[in-house]
Amino acid sequence: QKEVEQNSGPLSVPEGAIASLNCTYSDRGSQSFFWYRQYSGKSPELIMFIYSNGDKEDGRFTAQLNKASQYVSLLIRDSQPSDSATYLCAVKNGGFKTIFGAGTRLFVKA
Amino acid sequence: EAGVAQSPRYKIIEKRQSVAFWCNPISGHATLYWYQQILGQGPKLLIQFQNNGVVDDSQLPKDRFSAERLKGVDSTLKIQPAKLEDSAVYLCASSLYLSQNKLDTQYFGPGTRLTVL
Numbered sequence: 001q002k003e004v005e006q007n008s009g010p011l012s013v014p015e016g017a018i019a020s021l022n023c024t025y026s027d028r029g030s031q032s033f034f035w036y037r038q039y040s041g042k043s044p045e046l047i048m049f050i051y052s053n054g055d056k057e058d059g060r061f062t063a064q065l066n067k068a069s070q071y072v073s074l075l076i077r078d079s080q081p082s083d084s085a086t087y088l089c090a091v092k093n094g095g096f097k098t099i100f101g102a103g104t105r106l107f108v109k110a
Numbered sequence: 111e112a113g114v115a116q117s118p119r120y121k122i123i124e125k126r127q128s129v130a131f132w133c134n135p136i137s138g139h140a141t142l143y144w145y146q147q148i149l150g151q152g153p154k155l156l157i158q159f160q161n162n163g164v165v166d167d168s169q170l171p172k173d174r175f176s177a178e179r180l181k182g183v184d185s186t187l188k189i190q191p192a193k194l195e196d197s198a199v200y201l202c203a204s205s206l207y208l209s210q211n212k213l214d215t216q217y218f219g220p221g222t223r224l225t226v227l
Contacts, residue, residue, distance in 0.1 A: 004152075032212040043201055043218040044153065051212050088152055090216075096209040097166060098216065100145075100152035 003027065004091050006101035014109050019076040021087050021104050026070070029094025033065055033072045036088040038103065044088055047074070079108045112136065114219030116202050122225045128190035131222045135183070135204030141165075142179055143216060144187050145201040153201055159185065160208055189224075197226045 005024045013019045023033075032051045036044035050056045050063040050072065062075040072091075076083055086103040093099060115134040123129050135142050141160050145153035156175065157167040162182040170177070174193070179185040189196055203216040 032214070034215065036218075043199075043221045046215060046217065049213075049215055090152075092209075092212065092214065096214075097155065097158075098209075098214075100154070102150070102152045 002101075003093070003099045004089055004101040006087075006089050006104045008102060009105040010107050011104055012107045012109060013079050015079060015081060017079050017108075019079045019083065019106055019108070021074040021076075021089075021106065023072045023074075023089030023091075023101055024070055025072070025089075025091045025093075025099075027091070027093040027095075028067075028070065030067075030070075030091045031094070032092040033063070034090040034092075034098070035061075035063060035074045036090060036100075037083075038086045038088055040085075047087075076106075079106075081108045081110045084108045114202055114204050114217055116200075116219040116222055118222055119220060120223050120225075122227065123192055124227050125194055126191040128188065129192055129224065130186055130188045131200050131202075131224075133185045133187070133202030133219060135185075135202070136206075136217060139204035139206050139217075140182075141205045141207070141209055141214065141216075142185050143201075143203040143205075144177055144185070145203065147199045147201055147221070149198075156187070158209065165209060192224075192226045194226050197224055199223050 034049040035047045089101040158165045159179040199221045207214045
């Protein structure tokens with residue numbers, strides 16, 4: 001089992017729809033969870049992080065964390081073509097090491 | 111506030127040659143990371159420094175890779191000799207806090223794209 005798992009996609013959604021990106025992790029001691037966006041040929045840029053169970057909203061983005069299910073998700077409301085990118089889930093585990101998933105490719109159709 | 115700086119942006123070398131990458135983190139950031147990202151994969155941690163001490167280098171191929179962080183600021187990553195499988199993007203990241211802090215958020219530089227022929 002991989003430490004951080006994401007569906008590689010591509011996930012295709014129409015413009016204006018909600019995109020839902022999911023991530024599961026294996027270390028129950030994990031304490032912080034990060035979402036990064038990576039455009040093709042660019043480096044990852046931080047979207048948001050969460051460390052408490054529940055929802056955290058920032059503009060069109062909502063991160064959801066369920067530690068009991070070892071599951072974290074990112075919702076993107078009113079998706080735009082400019083949101084088309086690879087979304088990386090990163091988890092800081094109990095050993096203070098940050099592990100990245102392989103990413104989910106998102107394609108927003110105009 | 112200036113971001114993480116890296117150079118060079120691109121490098122093409124032949125196998126068995128050596129190469130070095132340079133990183134200047136965000137001012138005041140305590141922790142510096144070097145990652146390797148192969149196309150289609152997530153970043154893989156090679157080495158993590160806290161100030162100028164090594165916190166984790168468990169995935170650094172020490173027979174060919176070396177890294178140092180001078181005076182707790184700039185860092186260099188070296189590969190000698192390079193292999194074909196080293197072709198990747200090498201990302202440097204820095205964070206304000208120590209890695210034990212759950213708010214430890216990493217900010218990435220633009221990366222160096224290495225091609226080994």
